[in-house]
Amino acid sequence: MDIFYTLDLLGTLAFAISGALVAIAKRLDPFGVFIVAFTTAVGGGTLRDVLIGRTPVVWMTDLNYIYVIGLAVVLAIVFRKNWKKLSKSLFLFDTIGLGVFTIIGTKIGIIANLHPIICIALGTISASFGGVIRDILCNEIPVIFRKEIYATACIIGASAFILLSEIPLNKDLNSMITVGLVILIRLIAVKYKLSLPTFYHNNS
Amino acid sequence: MDIFYTLDLLGTLAFAISGALVAIAKRLDPFGVFIVAFTTAVGGGTLRDVLIGRTPVVWMTDLNYIYVIGLAVVLAIVFRKNWKKLSKSLFLFDTIGLGVFTIIGTKIGIIANLHPIICIALGTISASFGGVIRDILCNEIPVIFRKEIYATACIIGASAFILLSEIPLNKDLNSMITVGLVILIRLIAVKYKLSLPTFYHNNS
Amino acid sequence: MDIFYTLDLLGTLAFAISGALVAIAKRLDPFGVFIVAFTTAVGGGTLRDVLIGRTPVVWMTDLNYIYVIGLAVVLAIVFRKNWKKLSKSLFLFDTIGLGVFTIIGTKIGIIANLHPIICIALGTISASFGGVIRDILCNEIPVIFRKEIYATACIIGASAFILLSEIPLNKDLNSMITVGLVILIRLIAVKYKLSLPTFYHNNS
Numbered sequence: 001m002d003i004f005y006t007l008d009l010l011g012t013l014a015f016a017i018s019g020a021l022v023a024i025a026k027r028l029d030p031f032g033v034f035i036v037a038f039t040t041a042v043g044g045g046t047l048r049d050v051l052i053g054r055t056p057v058v059w060m061t062d063l064n065y066i067y068v069i070g071l072a073v074v075l076a077i078v079f080r081k082n083w084k085k086l087s088k089s090l091f092l093f094d095t096i097g098l099g100v101f102t103i104i105g106t107k108i109g110i111i112a113n114l115h116p117i118i119c120i121a122l123g124t125i126s127a128s129f130g131g132v133i134r135d136i137l138c139n140e141i142p143v144i145f146r147k148e149i150y151a152t153a154c155i156i157g158a159s160a161f162i163l164l165s166e167i168p169l170n171k172d173l174n175s176m177i178t179v180g181l182v183i184l185i186r187l188i189a190v191k192y193k194l195s196l197p198t199f200y201h202n203n204s
Numbered sequence: 205m206d207i208f209y210t211l212d213l214l215g216t217l218a219f220a221i222s223g224a225l226v227a228i229a230k231r232l233d234p235f236g237v238f239i240v241a242f243t244t245a246v247g248g249g250t251l252r253d254v255l256i257g258r259t260p261v262v263w264m265t266d267l268n269y270i271y272v273i274g275l276a277v278v279l280a281i282v283f284r285k286n287w288k289k290l291s292k293s294l295f296l297f298d299t300i301g302l303g304v305f306t307i308i309g310t311k312i313g314i315i316a317n318l319h320p321i322i323c324i325a326l327g328t329i330s331a332s333f334g335g336v337i338r339d340i341l342c343n344e345i346p347v348i349f350r351k352e353i354y355a356t357a358c359i360i361g362a363s364a365f366i367l368l369s370e371i372p373l374n375k376d377l378n379s380m381i382t383v384g385l386v387i388l389i390r391l392i393a394v395k396y397k398l399s400l401p402t403f404y405h406n407n408s
Numbered sequence: 409m410d411i412f413y414t415l416d417l418l419g420t421l422a423f424a425i426s427g428a429l430v431a432i433a434k435r436l437d438p439f440g441v442f443i444v445a446f447t448t449a450v451g452g453g454t455l456r457d458v459l460i461g462r463t464p465v466v467w468m469t470d471l472n473y474i475y476v477i478g479l480a481v482v483l484a485i486v487f488r489k490n491w492k493k494l495s496k497s498l499f500l501f502d503t504i505g506l507g508v509f510t511i512i513g514t515k516i517g518i519i520a521n522l523h524p525i526i527c528i529a530l531g532t533i534s535a536s537f538g539g540v541i542r543d544i545l546c547n548e549i550p551v552i553f554r555k556e557i558y559a560t561a562c563i564i565g566a567s568a569f570i571l572l573s574e575i576p577l578n579k580d581l582n583s584m585i586t587v588g589l590v591i592l593i594r595l596i597a598v599k600y601k602l603s604l605p606t607f608y609h610n611n612s
Contacts (some may be wrong), residue, residue, distance in 0.1 A: 114264055
C-alpha cells in the first residue's frame with residue numbers, strides 16, 4: 001500500500017530528526033548524531049526483528065530507511081536553529097510515525113503467527129523502543145517510562161487493530177482507522193498534558 | 205518436569221517484583237514499571253535466546269511468563285508499602301529463581317550442542333543479565349558488576365551441572381542438586397556479606 | 409589467512425585490556441571487569457551477528473576469543489599499575505584491532521550478500537560498537553559519539569575495501585591495504601588531535 005509506505009518513511013524522517021536534535025543538544029559529533037538519529041528511527045523495528053528472528057533486520061534489506069535518516073540528519077544540522085518554529089510540523093510527523101510503526105509491528109507479529117498479546121507487544125516495541133534506545137545512548141532514564149501517554153497509545157491502537165481484524169473489515173481501512181486512533185490518543189494526551197500516575201512513596 | 209517449571213515461574217514472579225520495586229522507587233509510571241519488571245524477569249533469557257538464534261524468544265511462545273509478570277506488577281504496586289515485611293520471602297524466591305534460571309540456561313546450551321564453557325556462560329546470562337538490563341534502563345552501573353557474589357554462584361552451579369552430567373546421574377536429580385548449590389552459595393554470600401575484591405588504585 | 413587471524417586475536421586482546429582497565433577504574437569486581445572486557449572486545453561482532461542472524465554468535469563457535477579475553481583480564485589486573493608505561497603498545501594493538509575488525513565485518517556483510525552500504529555499516533559496527541556497549545555498561549555517553557576520529561576511520565577503510573573489491577586485486581592484499589588505511593587514519597587523527605565538529609547552540 002503506497003500511502004502507508006510513504007507515511008512510514010515520513011514517520012522515520014520525523015523520528016530521526018527528533019533523535020538528531022536530542023543528540024545535537026548533547027553536543028555529540030556528526031557520527032554520534034547519525035547513530036542516535038538512526039536508533040531513534042529504526043531501533044524499535046530492529047529490536048522487534050531481532051526478537052522474532054526476522055534477520056537481516058528491516059533496514060538492511062530496504063535502504064530507503066538509511067537514505068531518509070541521512071536526509072533527516074542533514075536537515076536537523078542545517079536547520080538546527082529553526083526547529084523551534086517547525087516544532088508543530090515535526091510533532092505531527094512524529095505522531096504519524098508513532099501510529100504507523102505501531103500497526104506495522106502488529107501486522108508483522110500476525111504474519112509470524114504469534115499470539116495477539118505478543119503482536120500488541122511487537123507493535124508497541126516497534127513504535128516506542130527507538131526512543132528508549134536513544135535515551136539509553138544519551139545516558140537518560142527513558143522518558144516514556146516516566147511521563148506522557150505514549151506507549152499507552154500504541155497498546156490501545158494495536159489492540160484495536162487486532163479486534164477489528166476479527167470482523168469482516170477491509171485490512172487497509174483497519175490500518176487507517178487504528179493508525180488514526182493512536183494519533184488521536186497521543187494528540188489528546190499532549191493537549192491535555194495527560195500522563196499515567198506514579199506510585200512512589202518513601203519506603204523507609 | 206512440573207516442579208521445575210513451577211519454580212521457574214516462581215522465580216520469574218520474584219525477579220519481576222524486585223524489578224518493579226526498583227522502578228517504583230525511580231518514580232516510573234505503570235508502563236515503565238511493567239517494562240523494567242519484564243526485562244528484569246526475562247531479559248537474561250531473552251538475551252540468551254537472541255545470542256544463540258533461538259527465536260521467537262522464550263516469552264513469545266509461552267505466555268505464562270507475561271501473565272506472571274503482569275501479576276507481579278499488580279502485587280508490587282498494590283503492596284508497595286508492605287514489601288519491607290515480605291522482603292525475606294521475596295529474597296528467597298529471588299534466590300530460587302537465580303538457581304533455576306541458571307540450570308535452564310545451561311541445559312539450553314547443551315541442547316544446542318555448544319561447548320561446555322559456552323553453556324556455563326548461557327546459564328549465567330540467563331540468570332543474571334535481566335538485572336544488568338534493569339540497571340541500564342534505570343541509569344545505574346549494574347550492581348552485579350560491583351558487589352556481592354551473584355554471577356559467581358551461577359558460574360559454579362552451571363559448572364557443577366556440566367560435571368555431574370558426565371557421571372550416570374539422573375538428570376532431574378542433577379538439576380535439583382545444582383539449583384540447590386546456586387541457592388546455597390548465594391545464601392551464604394548474603395549471610396556473611398561476601399563479595400569479590402576490587403582492584404582500584406589511583407593510577408595518576 | 410593466518411596472519412589476519414593472529415592480528416584479529418591481538419586486536420581482541422588489546423580491546424579487552426582497554427575495557428578491563430576502564431572497568432577497574434570504575435571499581436568493578438573481577439566478574440564486572442571480565443564482562444566489560446568481554447563486551448568491549450566482542451560486543452561489536454556480537455551485535456553484527458545478531459543483526460544479520462548469524463547465530464550462534466562468533467565467540468560461541470571459536471573459543472579462542474574467550475581464552476584471549478580471559479588472558480587480557482588477568483594481564484590487566486596483574487599489571488594494573490604498569491599500563492601507563494605500556495600505553496603506547498596497547499594503543500598500537502588497539503588500533504590494529506580497529507582495522508582488522510572493520511575489514512572482517514565488511515567481508516561478513518559481503519558474504520551475506522548485503523548491499524555495500526550495509527557492509528560498510530557492519531564493518532563499522534564490528535569495530536566500534538564494543539566500545540559503545542562498554543560505555544553504556546559503565547554509565548557514560550559513548551565516547552566515540554563525542555570526540556576523536558574513530559568510527560570515521562572504519563567507514564573510510566570499509567568503503568575503500570568495497571571499492572578495491574571491484575578491481576582485479578588479490579583479496580588478501582586488499583585486506584592488508586585497507587586495514588593499514590584504517591590504522592593510518594586513526595594514528596594521524598590521534599597525533600594531530602583531529603575530531604569531528606559539533607553543532608551545539610543554545611536553542612532557547
